[in-house]
Amino acid sequence: MAAERILVVDDDAESLSLIGSVLERQGYSISKAYNGLMALDRARTDAPALIILDIMMPDMDGFEVARQIRSSPATAHIPIIMFTAKGMTEDKITGFEVGADDYLTKPTHPAELLARVKSVMARSTTPRISKSASSTVKQGSIVVFVGAKGGSGTTTLALNIATAMALSNKAAKIILAEFCPGQGVLGLLLNVPTDKGLSHILKQEHPDLSFQYLEERLVPQSSGVQLFLSSSQPSPSDNRLTPKLAVKLADALATPGAVLLIDMGSGLNEHKRWLLPFAGQTVVIVEPERVAVLRAKQMLGEIKQMGIDSTRLSAVLINRTPTEHTVPPEQIRDALQVPLLAAIAPAPDLAIESMASGVPLIMLHPDSLPAAQIIKLSEVLLERLKATGSYAASV
Ligand SMILES: Nc1ncnc2c1ncn2[C@@H]1O[C@H](COP(=O)(O)OP(=O)(O)OP(=O)(O)O)[C@@H](O)[C@H]1O
Ligand SMILES: [Mg+2]
Numbered sequence: 001m002a003a004e005r006i007l008v009v010d011d012d013a014e015s016l017s018l019i020g021s022v023l024e025r026q027g028y029s030i031s032k033a034y035n036g037l038m039a040l041d042r043a044r045t046d047a048p049a050l051i052i053l054d055i056m057m058p059d060m061d062g063f064e065v066a067r068q069i070r071s072s073p074a075t076a077h078i079p080i081i082m083f084t085a086k087g088m089t090e091d092k093i094t095g096f097e098v099g100a101d102d103y104l105t106k107p108t109h110p111a112e113l114l115a116r117v118k119s120v121m122a123r124s125t126t127p128r129i130s131k132s133a134s135s136t137v138k139q140g141s142i143v144v145f146v147g148a149k150g151g152s153g154t155t156t157l158a159l160n161i162a163t164a165m166a167l168s169n170k171a172a173k174i175i176l177a178e179f180c181p182g183q184g185v186l187g188l189l190l191n192v193p194t195d196k197g198l199s200h201i202l203k204q205e206h207p208d209l210s211f212q213y214l215e216e217r218l219v220p221q222s223s224g225v226q227l228f229l230s231s232s233q234p235s236p237s238d239n240r241l242t243p244k245l246a247v248k249l250a251d252a253l254a255t256p257g258a259v260l261l262i263d264m265g266s267g268l269n270e271h272k273r274w275l276l277p278f279a280g281q282t283v284v285i286v287e288p289e290r291v292a293v294l295r296a297k298q299m300l301g302e303i304k305q306m307g308i309d310s311t312r313l314s315a316v317l318i319n320r321t322p323t324e325h326t327v328p329p330e331q332i333r334d335a336l337q338v339p340l341l342a343a344i345a346p347a348p349d350l351a352i353e354s355m356a357s358g359v360p361l362i363m364l365h366p367d368s369l370p371a372a373q374i375i376k377l378s379e380v381l382l383e384r385l386k387a388t389g390s391y392a393a394s395v
Contacts, residue, residue, distance in 0.1 A: 003029040006117070007048035009039040009065065010083070011057040015106070019052060019083070022110045023117065036060025040068055043075045050121055053100070055084035055091065063098045070099035073277045076307040079120050083108075141254040143381060144279040147266035148286045148296035153318040155185050156351065156361070157285060157344070157374070158263040159225075163360040164378035165259060166224035173258035175218065175226045179246050179275075180265055182234030186227060191358040192219050199231035201249070202240045209252045223363060228253060243274035250275060259385065268299055276303060280385045284315045286336070288326035297335050310338045312388050316377065317343040320351070342377040345369045 006028045010016040013034070020030045031046045033039040035057055043051060051069065055062035062082060069075045082095040085106045092103050102120050104113065143161075147154035155178075162176040178184055181202055187194030197217050201207045218226040254260040262279075264272055276282050282303060286296040296315060303313055315336050317329060333340045347361070347370045354361040362371040 003027055004049040005029045005031055005046055007031040007033060007042050007046060007051045009033045009051065010054040011035055022113060026114060036065045039065050043069055043078060048078060050117060051078055051080045052083050053080055055082055063094055066098040066100055071307050073307040081116055081120055141259055142250055142279045143259065143261045143281045144264050144276060145283050145285060146264045146272060148284055148299060149292045150266045152285045152287050152292065153320055154266060154285045155263050157316065157318060158261055159186060160360050160362045160374045161378045161381065162225045162261045163223045164362055164375045170224055174224060175228055175253055175258060175260045177228035177253060177260060178230045178263045179271060181230045181238035181241055184230030184232045187229045188232055189355065189358060194229045194231045197229040199235060202237045209248055211252050211255050214252055243271045246271045247274050247278060250278060268302060276306060276308060280312060280388050281381055282308060282313050286315050286317055288317060288319055288332060290327060293327055293332055293335050300336055300338055314339045314341045316341050319344060319346045322346040341380055342373055344373050
């Protein structure tokens with residue numbers, strides 16, 4: 001296994017080489033930066049597994065470096081240890097506020113430095129994407145749907161958006177994937193077998209992740225949508241879907257010119273924290289009730305902290321039940337602070353009919369109000385993808 005790379009940032013050459021040699025002796029590979037700008041550049045190009053960051057540097061101090069590292073999607077997840085002569089509580093607080101994971105005060109015994117490095121790296125459950133993964137994932141062709149709560153209509157929306165995109169754009173490859181092994185729903189919904197997609201891949205210890213191989217695992221629909229399904233039957237191999245594998249799969253499926261839509265279920269978890277930085281668009285589904293709005297607000301706050309801004313992040317309101325006791329859209333907009341792209345009208349009868357027949361609502365009743373809203377939303381999402389990512393090469 002290649003040595004994990006640590007970026008050490010210090011304007012003092014002596015202390016830089018001292019820290020570097022302590023870590024090198026332990027088998028880490030070291031990148032060095034002598035100032036803030038160089039640190040930002042190295043963080044982007046060297047994809048370090050950890051950054052040890054001095055605070056007091058001329059031009060740009062460590063706090064500003066940390067702030068910028070946290071605000072860029074490519075580097076937002078790299079753990080940071082602030083390393084400084086300053087031992088003031090105020091500085092420590094600022095350090096944590098700008099996103100440091102730990103704090104060391106100079107002078108530190110090499111053994112303590114090593115212990116902190118190991119513990120931060122072990123504790124860091126946030127993604128550390130390898131350089132090759134981060135440069136190949138085709139951000140811009142991936143749309144992630146995630147519900148603020150379970151049962152909000154996330155799967156229904158993802159399926160209907162994919163169908164609308166495929167029907168209106170026959171030339172494009174539209175793939176709808178679910179990354180929830182053992183808990184797949186789409187196959188049951190559409191009456192197609194669920195065992196040849198993700199669950200099949202996970203049964204192999206060293207799965208082939210080439211697109212050619214994955215293409216054979218897709219289930220085509222009459223609309224043109226290609227499904228990459230999860231089995232609805234749990235299996236012991238389900239836990240092989242690590243966040244890293246999910247990113248690799250998304251990367252392999254999102255070939256140029258394709259749009260990969262992923263139904264990610266509800267709430268945030270490690271898989272989502274890894275995948276979201278690669279999505280050209282993340283759509284949070286919210287229902288107009290107080291708890292759902294609160295959860296959506298929390299989730300969106302966390303996603304924004306990952307460096308994903310509102311050009312790539314939005315919400316869609318789904319009204320599943322016709323009732324007057326709902327939170328008004330203006331209030332939802334105020335609470336969420338991201339673009340609210342659509343408010344889908346309630347259609348309980350059509351939703352049930354669609355489930356009973358296994359045909360997506362927009363194909364079953366293309367002239368209904370929710371179908372018109374979903375078709376419009378699919379156009380808006382494609383526009384947003386074009387503005388934010390690499391989509392549209394061949395469309
Ligand atoms: N606009 C709508 N009007 C009425 N019912 C709807 C609407 N959209 C979806 N539904 C219904 O709401 C229920 C939940 O939808 P769905 O399974 O898509 O939600 P989900 O968020 O994916 O749920 P889960 O958390 O289980 O994954 C389904 O019965 C679906 O048919
Ligand atoms: Mg679902």
